[in-house]
Amino acid sequence: MKREWFALGIVALLVIVFPASLFGYQAWRTNSSDARVIDVIASSPENGGWSPDEIRVNVGEHVRLRIAAPDVVHGFEIPALDVRVDEILPGHVQEVEFVATRAGRFPFACTRWCSVNHWRMRGVIWVSDPAQPALPAPTFAPPLYQQLRIDIDAMHPAQNIPPRKPSAARGAQLNLRVDADFRTQSPDAVFAKLRADAAYDAYDDQQLWDAIAFAYFQNVGAENIANGARRYARDCAACHGERGDGQGPAGKDLPGLTTMHPDMPRGPANFTDASAMLGASDALLQGKILRGGMGTGMPEWGSLYTDADLWSVVAFLRTFTFDDPPAP
Amino acid sequence: MNSPRFELTRIPLFKRVVTSRWVPWLFMALTLPIFLLAILTGLFGTPAGSRNFGIIFVWIVWWALVILVMVPFAGRLWCAICPIPAPGEWLQRRALIQPRAGGKLFTLGWKWSPRLNNIWLQNISFLAVALFSAVILTTPFVSALVLLAFAALALGVSLLFERRVFCRYLCPVGGFIGLYAQLAPVEVRVKDAALCRTHTDKTCYRGSDDGYGCPWMVFPAALDKNTYCGLCSECLKTCPLDNMGVFLRVPGKDLQTTKGRRLDEAYKAFIMLTCALAYSIVLLGPWAALKETAYAVGAPAWFVYAIIFLAANLAIVPGIFLACAWLTRKISLHKFSLRRTFTEYAYVLAPLGLAAWAAFSLSFVLINFSYAWQVLSDPFGWGWDLFGTANWTWTPYFAGLQSFLQIPILLAGLIAAIGMALRTAHTQGVPSRAALPIVAFCAAFTMVLLWLYV
Structure with a gap:
C-alpha cells in the first residue's frame, strides 16, 4: 500500500504541482514587473x-x-x-x-x-485620467476641404493641360515668381490666374507650368516630400502602385470611383492622370486621404495621420505630375 | 513461420525491466505532465503555433518520435507509454502499481459491441482529425481541445467498458500504429505454443493475482501479429509458466502470411496512404490556395476540399486499387473473389504507407525541429527563457540531406511492397505476374511522391 501512495503522490505532484508552478511563475513574473x-x-x-x-x-x-x-x-x-x-x-x-x-x-x-x-x-x-474621468472634448477645426465647401466626391478635371510634364528644374531656371495658395487653389486654377495676367504674357504655357511646379515644391519643402514618400510607400503604394498609376496589386479588385461615377475606370486613383491631379487642390486631396473613399475601397487615414502627415503625403502625390522634386 | 527470432527477455536485466510493475507507471508518469503541458499551453499560451509548446511538441517532436523511430523500430511502444489512457486505466484498476486480486477491474463492465469489433471507428476518427488537420496542427487552442477530447473520451470509455476499449477501437492514432507495427522488428509472443495448450486458466487473458488480463483484449497465447498488441507486458507478468517473451524478429514478419486479413484494416492502409499523399500536396506543395482552402474550415471552398479529401480516401484511391485488384484477379484466373483479392493485396500498402509517412514527416521535422528549443524555454510564449534557448534562431537541420533521405526511404518502401505483393501471389498459389497491377499501383504512387519531394 505504501508503494501505491508513493506512486499516487508522485503523479499528483506532476499533474497538479507542476502546472500550478508554471502559472505561479507567470503570476510572480507579472506582479514583480x-x-x-x-x-x-x-x-x-x-x-x-x-x-x-x-x-x-x-x-x-x-x-x-x-x-x-x-x-x-x-x-x-x-x-x-x-x-x-x-x-x-x-x-x-x-x-x-x-x-x-x-x-x-x-x-x-x-x-x-x-x-x-x-x-x-x-x-x-x-x-x-483617474483624476478626471471624463475624456477631454476634442478640439479641432473642421478640415480645410469642409471649410472651403469642396465636394471631394465630385470630379474636378483641369481645364488646362500642360504640353509636357511640368518640371521644377526647368521652372527654377526661369527665375519667375509665383505667388499662390496651393492648399486652397488647384494647380489648374493657379495656371489660369497666371495666364490671365498680362505680366506673364512673355512666357508660354509650358514655362508657366514649370514655374508652378518649382513654386509648389519650394512651398512644401523637401522634408515634407520625403516624409510623404515614406508614408506613401508604407500605406498607399500597395493599392495606388509604386509609380502612382493605380496599378498596385492590392487595389486590383477595388471598385474605386465607379461607386460614384459609373463611367470611371475601376481601381484606385491614378496620380499620373494630369487632368485629375492638376484640377485638384491640396485641400481636396487632403480631404480624400483624411476621410477615405466612401465605398471606393480607400481607407480613412484621418484617425491615424497627424495634420503634418496628411499634408506631406499630398506633397508627395504631386511628384507624380511634377518632375524634379527637391532632394531632402 | 519459423523465421529466426531472438528472445530479448532471456537477458536478465531486460526481463526485469519489462516485468517490473513500476516501469509502465514511470513512463506514464513522465508523459502525463508533458501531455498536460501541451493542453495547457494550447489553451492559455500564445496562438502563434511555432511558439507554442503544444503545437511543437505534439505535432513535430512527438510525431517524429512516433513515425520515424518508435513505429518502425518498436511497433506499438508508444501505446505502452501513452498518457491518454493512463488516468482511465488507473481508475479501472484503482491502483497505479499493484495488481488487484485476480486482476479485477472496476468498471460498469459494459461489453463492446461485436459489430464494432474492428477498426472502422478508428478509420473514421483518423479521417475526422485528418480532415481538419490544417487547423488542428497549427492552431494551439484547437489542438488542445482535440487532445482534451481524446483524454475525456478515453477516461469516459474506461469507466464504462472493460480494459482499453479507447485504445483498441477508438484512438485515431492507434489504428495506424497497429497497421505499421506489423513491420516492426519487435514482438511479444508465446515461447512454446504447446505449453500454452496445457494451461487452462488462461491468466494472460483473464488476469491473475500477478497482473491484469490483456488490456488490449487479445488472447496472448494466440498472438500472431502486432496489430493489437500494445506491448504493455501484462501477459509476461500473468503467465505462470513464463511462456511469454519479447523477441527481436525479421521486420514485417506479420505480413508474410495473408491469414486474417480484413477489409477494415485494408481501408486503414488506404486512408494512411491517401493522407500521406494529400498532406504532401496540400501542406508541402507550392499551391498556396489549396493550403488556404484546407485551413478555411466552413468556407464554401472548404466543403469542396472536404468532399474531394474524403472521396480520395474512401473511394478514389481504393477505387483505383480495386481496378488493379480486378486485373490481378483476371490474371489469376478468378481463383478468389474480388473482395478477397482486394483485401489481401491492400496490406501490401503497409510498407509503402509507412515509407510515405516517414518521407513526408522528414520534410517538415528537419526544417522545424529547432522550434523545440525555443518552446522548451518558453512553452506558453509568455516571454520566458527558462533554459536560455528561447531566442535561439530557427535553423533547419540537414535541409540539404532531406531528398537524400527521402528517396531511399520511398524506394525501400516500394521494394518491400513489391516483395509483399509477390509473396501474396505465391501464398495464394497464383503466378507472380498476377501481382503486376498491384506493383504498378505501388510504383506509380512512389513516382508521384518522388516527383513531389525531389
Missing part, C-alpha cells in the same frame, strides 16, 4: 484583426504590450502616442512599452501589408 502587461494578438483582418481591439490604460501608467503574430508579418503603431513596432514576425512575440501622458482616444493600426484587407486592421487605446 512595474509595468502592466497586456497581451495583444495581431492577426490579419480575415482572421480576426487585433485581439483585443480596444485597450484601456490610465495616464501615467507604465504599460508593456506583448504583441504576438500568429499568421503573417504585422507592424504596430499608435501614432498619437509615438509608439511603434516595425515588425512582428509570424510566430514571434514583440514587446513595446509606453507611458501615456495625456487622456484621449487614440487609434492604433497595423503598419505592414498583411492582407488585402490590411487597412481594416485597426484598434483603439482609451487613455483615462
Whole structure:
C-alpha cells in the first residue's frame, strides 16, 4: 500500500504541482514587473484583426504590450502616442512599452501589408485620467476641404493641360515668381490666374507650368516630400502602385470611383492622370486621404495621420505630375 | 513461420525491466505532465503555433518520435507509454502499481459491441482529425481541445467498458500504429505454443493475482501479429509458466502470411496512404490556395476540399486499387473473389504507407525541429527563457540531406511492397505476374511522391 501512495503522490505532484508552478511563475513574473502587461494578438483582418481591439490604460501608467503574430508579418503603431513596432514576425512575440501622458482616444493600426484587407486592421487605446474621468472634448477645426465647401466626391478635371510634364528644374531656371495658395487653389486654377495676367504674357504655357511646379515644391519643402514618400510607400503604394498609376496589386479588385461615377475606370486613383491631379487642390486631396473613399475601397487615414502627415503625403502625390522634386 | 527470432527477455536485466510493475507507471508518469503541458499551453499560451509548446511538441517532436523511430523500430511502444489512457486505466484498476486480486477491474463492465469489433471507428476518427488537420496542427487552442477530447473520451470509455476499449477501437492514432507495427522488428509472443495448450486458466487473458488480463483484449497465447498488441507486458507478468517473451524478429514478419486479413484494416492502409499523399500536396506543395482552402474550415471552398479529401480516401484511391485488384484477379484466373483479392493485396500498402509517412514527416521535422528549443524555454510564449534557448534562431537541420533521405526511404518502401505483393501471389498459389497491377499501383504512387519531394 505504501508503494501505491508513493506512486499516487508522485503523479499528483506532476499533474497538479507542476502546472500550478508554471502559472505561479507567470503570476510572480507579472506582479514583480512595474509595468502592466497586456497581451495583444495581431492577426490579419480575415482572421480576426487585433485581439483585443480596444485597450484601456490610465495616464501615467507604465504599460508593456506583448504583441504576438500568429499568421503573417504585422507592424504596430499608435501614432498619437509615438509608439511603434516595425515588425512582428509570424510566430514571434514583440514587446513595446509606453507611458501615456495625456487622456484621449487614440487609434492604433497595423503598419505592414498583411492582407488585402490590411487597412481594416485597426484598434483603439482609451487613455483615462483617474483624476478626471471624463475624456477631454476634442478640439479641432473642421478640415480645410469642409471649410472651403469642396465636394471631394465630385470630379474636378483641369481645364488646362500642360504640353509636357511640368518640371521644377526647368521652372527654377526661369527665375519667375509665383505667388499662390496651393492648399486652397488647384494647380489648374493657379495656371489660369497666371495666364490671365498680362505680366506673364512673355512666357508660354509650358514655362508657366514649370514655374508652378518649382513654386509648389519650394512651398512644401523637401522634408515634407520625403516624409510623404515614406508614408506613401508604407500605406498607399500597395493599392495606388509604386509609380502612382493605380496599378498596385492590392487595389486590383477595388471598385474605386465607379461607386460614384459609373463611367470611371475601376481601381484606385491614378496620380499620373494630369487632368485629375492638376484640377485638384491640396485641400481636396487632403480631404480624400483624411476621410477615405466612401465605398471606393480607400481607407480613412484621418484617425491615424497627424495634420503634418496628411499634408506631406499630398506633397508627395504631386511628384507624380511634377518632375524634379527637391532632394531632402 | 519459423523465421529466426531472438528472445530479448532471456537477458536478465531486460526481463526485469519489462516485468517490473513500476516501469509502465514511470513512463506514464513522465508523459502525463508533458501531455498536460501541451493542453495547457494550447489553451492559455500564445496562438502563434511555432511558439507554442503544444503545437511543437505534439505535432513535430512527438510525431517524429512516433513515425520515424518508435513505429518502425518498436511497433506499438508508444501505446505502452501513452498518457491518454493512463488516468482511465488507473481508475479501472484503482491502483497505479499493484495488481488487484485476480486482476479485477472496476468498471460498469459494459461489453463492446461485436459489430464494432474492428477498426472502422478508428478509420473514421483518423479521417475526422485528418480532415481538419490544417487547423488542428497549427492552431494551439484547437489542438488542445482535440487532445482534451481524446483524454475525456478515453477516461469516459474506461469507466464504462472493460480494459482499453479507447485504445483498441477508438484512438485515431492507434489504428495506424497497429497497421505499421506489423513491420516492426519487435514482438511479444508465446515461447512454446504447446505449453500454452496445457494451461487452462488462461491468466494472460483473464488476469491473475500477478497482473491484469490483456488490456488490449487479445488472447496472448494466440498472438500472431502486432496489430493489437500494445506491448504493455501484462501477459509476461500473468503467465505462470513464463511462456511469454519479447523477441527481436525479421521486420514485417506479420505480413508474410495473408491469414486474417480484413477489409477494415485494408481501408486503414488506404486512408494512411491517401493522407500521406494529400498532406504532401496540400501542406508541402507550392499551391498556396489549396493550403488556404484546407485551413478555411466552413468556407464554401472548404466543403469542396472536404468532399474531394474524403472521396480520395474512401473511394478514389481504393477505387483505383480495386481496378488493379480486378486485373490481378483476371490474371489469376478468378481463383478468389474480388473482395478477397482486394483485401489481401491492400496490406501490401503497409510498407509503402509507412515509407510515405516517414518521407513526408522528414520534410517538415528537419526544417522545424529547432522550434523545440525555443518552446522548451518558453512553452506558453509568455516571454520566458527558462533554459536560455528561447531566442535561439530557427535553423533547419540537414535541409540539404532531406531528398537524400527521402528517396531511399520511398524506394525501400516500394521494394518491400513489391516483395509483399509477390509473396501474396505465391501464398495464394497464383503466378507472380498476377501481382503486376498491384506493383504498378505501388510504383506509380512512389513516382508521384518522388516527383513531389525531389
